[in-house]
Amino acid sequence: MKSMTSTSEKILDIAQSLIVAGGYNGFSYADISAAIGIRKASIHHHFPTKAELVSVLVDRYRQQTEAGLKSLREGISSPAGQLAAYVTYWNSCIRDASLPFCVCAMLASEMQMLPEQVASQVRGHFHSLAGWLTSVLQAGAEDGQFRLEKQPDEEAQMLMASVHGAMLSARALGDPGLFISIVALQIARLQADD
Template sequence: MSNLATTSDNILRCARSLIIAGGYNGFSYADISEAVGIRKASIHHHFPGKADLVRTLVARYREDTEAALAHLALQEPIDQLRAYTEYWAACIGDGSRPFCVCALLASEIPVLPPEVVLEVREYFRLLSAWLTSVIERGAKQGTLKLSGTARSEAETFIATVHGAMLSARAYGDPAVFAAVTQPLIERLTAARQ
């Protein structure tokens, strides 16, 4: 049974890399078969169709993100925001995860199967709810300064972080990510007036 889980995990890991490299329509089961070293029939055994594969990938990605965010819960709000941006800065810098797979898939929503769209939206709902909660807590403590509601600040944070990923990718320069996200953190931590 563990061999099945390993094969499944390898397929998912490969699919994630292929999505980051070329998007949903930028890969096929033949690409995964070649990269993982298994027959296409084996991939279909684990994931009957591409939508099943990517839906599962996004669901696991969301679960992993939720677990990682839960580990930050004991930190101060500003430290949680910094940890989140520093995670992505490190991933972009070393190329290990140069882009959020859900952000890439979100840009493809018009052509994605509905079951994948639902999972992508659930990821963004999770991220928005977490950020809203962190920002609300920081505002109540007086450690974060809001220009609008906690929810609007959370959505701005999400858009800025994902936009910074895109800019870093477009320029081929990981330093662009910090150049965009650092002022965001500074604005939120500016002293209350």
């Protein structure tokens, strides 16, 4: 039985890891070509332009993310547990370096230079992640697990910023453990004091 990863998926996988490492301008078709042993022209067959390649890639990333977040909400009953699973996911990714940075966070930093089709998807990701966090926080506040000082959407924006900022600090200082140490502290503040 063959590994059922199609060429186009392999291309997207490599491109994603290259983007996470160096952003939109930090990779080329030649890099992908070298990484999977295929000619540049063959990549153009699957993805005519770079903007389209990245657009499809971000679309796939968003779908995976939405599916993952949805399954967290369905598979874990308590909001606190859902939140914990979310940050544990990222902590694992950063520790084993499999996906040590959010694709959309990376692209967001280059927002001003992105093709519009990509930029709008990045905006969309930020909106939907903020939405997910808002609803988790709200649910947690309603059943008394969380003690929110502000509106759920404001707290969600704060939490999302902390997660992205913690990823950046971990990367800048070369210390994977810094991510969870920052984010865990932020989440502890949400827990009802006891």
